[in-house]
Amino acid sequence: MTKIQKVADLAGVSTATVSRALAGKPSVSPTTRARVETAARELGYVVSASASSLASGKTRNVGVVVPFFDSWFYVSVLKGIQRALADAGYDLTLYHLDPHVGEGGLTQDNPRRRRLFDEFLRRGRVDALIAVSLELDQAELDSLTDIDKPVVGIGGPLPGIQTLSLDDHQVAKLAVEHLLALGHRDIAHIAGDQDFEIDFHLPAHRRQGWESALAGAGLAAHPLLLRTADFTIAGGYDTTLQLLGDPRVRPTAIFSASDEMAIGAMLAARDLGRSVPEDLSIIGIDGHELSGFFGLTTVDQFPEVQGRHAVEILLHQLDGDRPEPGNEDLPYELVVRKSTAPPPPAALT
Amino acid sequence: MTKIQKVADLAGVSTATVSRALAGKPSVSPTTRARVETAARELGYVVSASASSLASGKTRNVGVVVPFFDSWFYVSVLKGIQRALADAGYDLTLYHLDPHVGEGGLTQDNPRRRRLFDEFLRRGRVDALIAVSLELDQAELDSLTDIDKPVVGIGGPLPGIQTLSLDDHQVAKLAVEHLLALGHRDIAHIAGDQDFEIDFHLPAHRRQGWESALAGAGLAAHPLLLRTADFTIAGGYDTTLQLLGDPRVRPTAIFSASDEMAIGAMLAARDLGRSVPEDLSIIGIDGHELSGFFGLTTVDQFPEVQGRHAVEILLHQLDGDRPEPGNEDLPYELVVRKSTAPPPPAALT
DNA sequence: GTGAAAGCGCTAACAT
DNA sequence: ATGTTAGCGCTTTCAC
Numbered sequence: 001m002t003k004i005q006k007v008a009d010l011a012g013v014s015t016a017t018v019s020r021a022l023a024g025k026p027s028v029s030p031t032t033r034a035r036v037e038t039a040a041r042e043l044g045y046v047v048s049a050s051a052s053s054l055a056s057g058k059t060r061n062v063g064v065v066v067p068f069f070d071s072w073f074y075v076s077v078l079k080g081i082q083r084a085l086a087d088a089g090y091d092l093t094l095y096h097l098d099p100h101v102g103e104g105g106l107t108q109d110n111p112r113r114r115r116l117f118d119e120f121l122r123r124g125r126v127d128a129l130i131a132v133s134l135e136l137d138q139a140e141l142d143s144l145t146d147i148d149k150p151v152v153g154i155g156g157p158l159p160g161i162q163t164l165s166l167d168d169h170q171v172a173k174l175a176v177e178h179l180l181a182l183g184h185r186d187i188a189h190i191a192g193d194q195d196f197e198i199d200f201h202l203p204a205h206r207r208q209g210w211e212s213a214l215a216g217a218g219l220a221a222h223p224l225l226l227r228t229a230d231f232t233i234a235g236g237y238d239t240t241l242q243l244l245g246d247p248r249v250r251p252t253a254i255f256s257a258s259d260e261m262a263i264g265a266m267l268a269a270r271d272l273g274r275s276v277p278e279d280l281s282i283i284g285i286d287g288h289e290l291s292g293f294f295g296l297t298t299v300d301q302f303p304e305v306q307g308r309h310a311v312e313i314l315l316h317q318l319d320g321d322r323p324e325p326g327n328e329d330l331p332y333e334l335v336v337r338k339s340t341a342p343p344p345p346a347a348l349t
Numbered sequence: 350m351t352k353i354q355k356v357a358d359l360a361g362v363s364t365a366t367v368s369r370a371l372a373g374k375p376s377v378s379p380t381t382r383a384r385v386e387t388a389a390r391e392l393g394y395v396v397s398a399s400a401s402s403l404a405s406g407k408t409r410n411v412g413v414v415v416p417f418f419d420s421w422f423y424v425s426v427l428k429g430i431q432r433a434l435a436d437a438g439y440d441l442t443l444y445h446l447d448p449h450v451g452e453g454g455l456t457q458d459n460p461r462r463r464r465l466f467d468e469f470l471r472r473g474r475v476d477a478l479i480a481v482s483l484e485l486d487q488a489e490l491d492s493l494t495d496i497d498k499p500v501v502g503i504g505g506p507l508p509g510i511q512t513l514s515l516d517d518h519q520v521a522k523l524a525v526e527h528l529l530a531l532g533h534r535d536i537a538h539i540a541g542d543q544d545f546e547i548d549f550h551l552p553a554h555r556r557q558g559w560e561s562a563l564a565g566a567g568l569a570a571h572p573l574l575l576r577t578a579d580f581t582i583a584g585g586y587d588t589t590l591q592l593l594g595d596p597r598v599r600p601t602a603i604f605s606a607s608d609e610m611a612i613g614a615m616l617a618a619r620d621l622g623r624s625v626p627e628d629l630s631i632i633g634i635d636g637h638e639l640s641g642f643f644g645l646t647t648v649d650q651f652p653e654v655q656g657r658h659a660v661e662i663l664l665h666q667l668d669g670d671r672p673e674p675g676n677e678d679l680p681y682e683l684v685v686r687k688s689t690a691p692p693p694p695a696a697l698t
Numbered sequence: 699g700t701g702a703a704a705g706c707g708c709t710a711a712c713a714t
Numbered sequence: 715a716t717g718t719t720a721g722c723g724c725t726t727t728c729a730c
Binding site: 020023 | 722723724725726
Binding site: 350352353354364365368369372396397399400401402403404405406 | 708710
């Protein structure tokens with residue numbers, strides 16, 4: 001391995017100067033800098049991450065914690081984070097935290113979780129942390145505050161931590177208002193089920209958005225029009241079969257809490273001989289990569305941009321300024337495609 | 350920050366003993382070990398990763414390079430890797446390498462790529478590397494050999510490197526033989542297109558498997574029955590529309606080089622009013638999470654297990670034994686579902 | 699703008 | 715089984 005002393009010798013300067021030059025410090029004369037760079041290149045010198053970290057206290061590495069790998073949304077966020085980090089010359093250490101927790105409490109005695117907070121994050125291997133859709137209990141929050149490293153949460157709010165989050169209530173409301181504007185009045189909702197409530201009550205917020213949009217139009221949320229599924233295509237499919245097969249209700253539109261469930265709903269409708277959007281309108285949330293292919297109307301939440309944005313904030317904090325922790329709303333946008341249209345005339349009677 | 354000296358003081362031993370005890374070294378008496386562990390817990394002590402790495406030369410961190418985040422297959426492999434690594438107490442640093450390369454050469458002057466090999470992997474931040482579906486040019490191979498750290502490739506073979514790879518030829522042959530056994534003779538193939546050839550010529554190998562299975566049955570591979578797509582559902586859909594709309598051929602079955610394209614094919618067939626499997630059989634490769642939902646017959650290649658297995662091999666190598674680098678074949682399995690059946694009687698005339 | 703030298707916090711000989 | 719001690723390779727005062 002080539003060490004800094006060799007470079008110093010070749011360049012005819014001290015190791016201190018090599019360190020400064022290679023770190024891009026201003027206090028190095030252009031000539032010296034050039035000589036050092038040439039020497040380093042010639043020798044194929046690369047600083048040792050551990051030696052540098054030990055001496056400087058900085059790792060140029062960011063920890064990222066995600067709850068799932070199976071979901072398009074999380075992987076997209078991760079993708080955005082990784083790209084932005086790589087561009088900034090940072091490494092990314094990936095942690096996974098299973099969100100499934102015990103009864104009653106949020107994290108009670110999940111050993112992997114404890115280990116992540118008590119060990120992995122405290123070894124000083126990262127300069128900062130991005131937590132994606134992670135609801136943290138008080139001990140974990142304390143643990144993070146304790147480490148005293150910048151933390152950005154995607155999904156929030158999280159007390160004492162800088163977070164970015166989607167206003168799920170408004171997003172849902174927008175989706176439902178789109179359907180209302182088309183003339184629909186019997187609008188079903190496929191909500192995320194209980195298991196996902198841990199994620200900042202996302203299912204509840206979207207459901208409430210549905211309810212309040214309906215209320216705004218003077219409509220009640222019929223209990224039978226509210227169904228739940230597990231955020232997968234298969235789950236959306238099954239639930240839609242149930243919904244459309246129930247003779248007690250006749251929805252002309254479905255608002256799904258995610259695009260994947262919405263796609264499942266489209267497939268189910270088709271299998272039941274109902275055409276979309278002629279007989280049934282369907283709208284989702286996400287901006288899933290397949291939404292274009294299926295012609296699904298959706299509210300895009302730009303997951304990749306969310307990841308990028310989290311990194312920007314983090315780098316800022318790493319650059320020195322620690323703003324008041326708070327929550328920032330993420331952008332979203334209605335994307336109208338071919339899965340939504342006015343209800344069939346028959347339904348208007 | 351709590352340092353090792355404090356623990357040593359509290360436990361009434363030397364720092365060396367603390368280090369040994371916490372590292373689980375055998376040469377520590379049970380009593381001492383217990384005292385050290387208690388002291389460490391009491392103080393909330395965690396070793397500093399950089400100090401430990403600098404002194405020992407080990408990081409307990411593995412680098413993983415993946416070419417895509419958009420594909421279910423790669424994310425599944427990543428998931429397997431991350432789980433296995435976490436279980437072994439290793440961190441995972443994630444790198445992305447865009448496989449799109451310039452004309453003519455494999456990697457010529459892709460700056461991100463150079464940077465990964467010349468810098469990121471040489472900073473000594475990882476103990477070992479897992480390269481997923483990465484075809485490397487000679488300079489890169491040299492670079493890896495140079496670093497002298499264990500490397501395992503998923504997908505191969507890669508000269509001088511331990512690799513795990515699927516026998517694409519045999520897998521494809523198995524898929525086509527399944528169709529032949531059902532009585533099909535006009536079997537189309539949706540191959541991966543040119544852009545994916547960089548990935549160990551996977552499209553070509555699967556295509557050759559198709560051809561050789563046909564040849565084994567005394568059949569020729571009709572050029573019009575060979576189509577290509579981009580490994581996505583949308584791509585498979587479009588290509589299938591072309592294929593089934595072409596009056597010059599009448600395939601009774603489609604062998605798709607991936608499940609995602611196969612799903613696209615199923616959707617296209619349905620949109621054209623062709624029922625699967627009554628009018629048309631479809632088989633894919635992968636074992637995609639959606640294959641069950643769509644009832645797709647496939648050859649499962651257990652991507653998550655691939656990831657796990659790569660980690661096992663790596664940990665072994667990290668434990669000391671460096672076996673002769675070579676290639677190991679990965680397991681696969683035909684999973685028959687509802688998308689394949691005998692051809693319709695009319696086609697037999 | 700550059701050099702000398704003192705650590706950063708730990709591990710691994712080497713002793714005992 | 716445990717202690718002593720010399721680094722690991724770099725960054726950062728502090729001088730000049």
